[in-house]
Amino acid sequence: MTANLETFLEDIQHVEDLEGFQGATEELRDILGIAHVVYHWVNSVGERFGAGTYSSEWVDRYLEKDYLRMDPVIFGCFQRFTPVNWKQLDWSAKPARAFFMEAIDFGVGNQGYTIPIRGPSGQFALFTLNDSSADDEWEGFIREHGRDLVIIAHEFNKRALEFEKDNKSMPLPALSPRELSAITYLAKGLSRAQAAAQMGISEHTLRVYIEAGRHKLGALNTTHAVARALSMGIIIV
16 A cells, blocks of 8 residues: 555544545545545435535436436445446446446546445445546556555445444534525525525635535535535524
């Protein structure tokens, strides 16, 4: 394991909140020099959390089209206990091929590697890496880093399980006043244009605040961010 990855392993053990998870996926992406790192887990009561570097456009599109119901990666990993190179999965069905091409169009990359992880009380997690590269280059990347990635994936999951075990004492995400305002206006039913007007900023700037808040909340999309902020009592409508 390289010195950078060893340092990263130490860092992940000190992550204290969902914002820290988000930062960890970005840090690992940069260390490995790949397009994306994503950690997604479902806790023992079925609540989903996410941290990763996919664009919000792709996350929203994935949920809008309900791709969870046909995603070959999800189905493939439910049936396996060992890491999965996406090239090993069945992409033969027309909907699966269309889904894959759309993912590439949204910047996911043509290569993927997912490590499924299971917890002691029904928890299930997926640790995924993506990039755009030739097959032989990606296989070389997996050979070089595969063992280290399994260790890192389990460290991510270890921290997630500790959060769940000590859920009541987990600190709430610290959203900035602008992030709180942006998410509050959306929770009240305002459109993005209306929210931006209320805040006296452009829609582009509003989007920056929404995305920052979403990452801190560990939310999968904007709707999930609003729901999490309300359920945590971070915002009141």
